Amino acid sequence: MKVTVQDLIDKIQFNVIYSTPTALKKEVTTSEIMRPGLEMAGYFNYFTPERIQLFGMKEWSYMMDNVENNRYDLLKKVMTDVTPLVIVARSLEIPSEMIAAAKKQDIVILQSREATSRLNSILTTFLDEKLAERISVHGVLMDIFGVGVLLQGMSGIGKSETGLELIKRGHRLVADDRVEIFQRDAFTLSGEPAEILRNMIEIRGVGIIDVMNLFGAGAVRDFTDIDMAIYLENYDNDKEYDRLGNGSDEIILDNVSLPQFRIPVKTGRNVSVIIEAAVMNFRAKQMGYDATKTFEDRLTNLIEKNSEDE
Known part of the structure; x- marks a missing residue:
């Protein structure tokens, strides 16, 4: 640039x-x-x-x-x-x-x-x-509760539709379809839209939507730091999914590591609400509260109590 x-x-x-x-x-x-x-x-x-x-x-x-x-x-x-x-x-x-x-x-x-x-x-x-070198990745970049979230997944999985639902729920669009990513410092990635797609989102069957025009200036951002990535994938009955939240995957973008959470998509699941919960849980962990650890501590105490009762 x-x-x-x-x-x-x-x-x-x-x-x-x-x-x-x-x-x-x-x-x-x-x-x-x-x-x-x-x-x-x-x-x-x-x-x-x-x-x-x-x-x-x-x-x-x-x-x-x-x-x-x-x-x-x-x-x-x-x-x-x-x-x-x-x-x-x-x-x-x-x-x-x-x-x-x-x-x-x-x-x-x-x-x-x-x-x-x-x-x-x-x-x-x-x-x-x-002047930072840019790389282009496919996905939707959102600001959700002040957290920069990169939504990724196979084509047709519903990334843009999920982004639109999140916009309606009060969150902000940064980029749709093509996200320009650059390294702001050694540990921080930032993302911005391609200029031709700024403030716009593409919905299959509807076409191009001007988000700022329809939802107002508060529904968009020019750029954001990227704090986490979420990968949407089709639900697989034969696959074991993380149910306790013991850890997340990591992806490397432009030599910076990001936590990645994989969310299965199927009929009946409200993906936007699940994403909101994932982001709030991520923020809670950043602030020192880990629900998984709390559950494991309670489980350990219960096992010890039952052992004493025997």
Whole structure:
């Protein structure tokens, strides 16, 4: 996924000091941010011009107090033809030499009121998410009780229909049919819809439904972290299903492990209610309460009591 300078301006509040239409279309290719402090002192051995150049109080102070005669020459070396943009934090004054260098190299200059460290964090988080490699999986992604749930199963099992029922019960759709998954950090997966399918769900026999139009803005989300997966499968009389909840399967998506629960589907089973119960039980375990352990403890106590009575 690509991120342009215009995308940054649309997402994060900046004061645009200098820009041109072509400069706004430049792409940001890395989430790494460069603070050119040593470069202002003339040391360019390990300079990375392809990064966003961020001037905080230290860089700005040195540039303004100690670099005067060759300020323009140094800024020309910092602001190269591969530099996507320059940002000055803390609403610091923009020197005329910086604007002149930006005009020469066709580079956008932005000014932010944010403190430098906070702005660095905001930029890195946004770019990490947007530039992360995406994988596409088949399924329905829902926000159920604040838990990101990926519904999967064979084609025709009823994933979208179940998603629609969950929407009617007050939960939120993130993506239907195709879920774009990316690794937000080493332990967290996030998912979002393919742009062409955003806020839409396909129901066989009905067609495409615009969920936001029919159910309101509260029925959809742009993205969510994925906390668990549920696999819907046809009920098999010969298969032994977990009845105590002693454990769940795990699946690996984009090198991140997710708990997976397999729910059998057959006539008469209210799958959406079962999914709600599975999610609430998952949340309870996350908060430290395990109904299975409680049952096993009660069973152990009952066996011990009966043994004593004998």
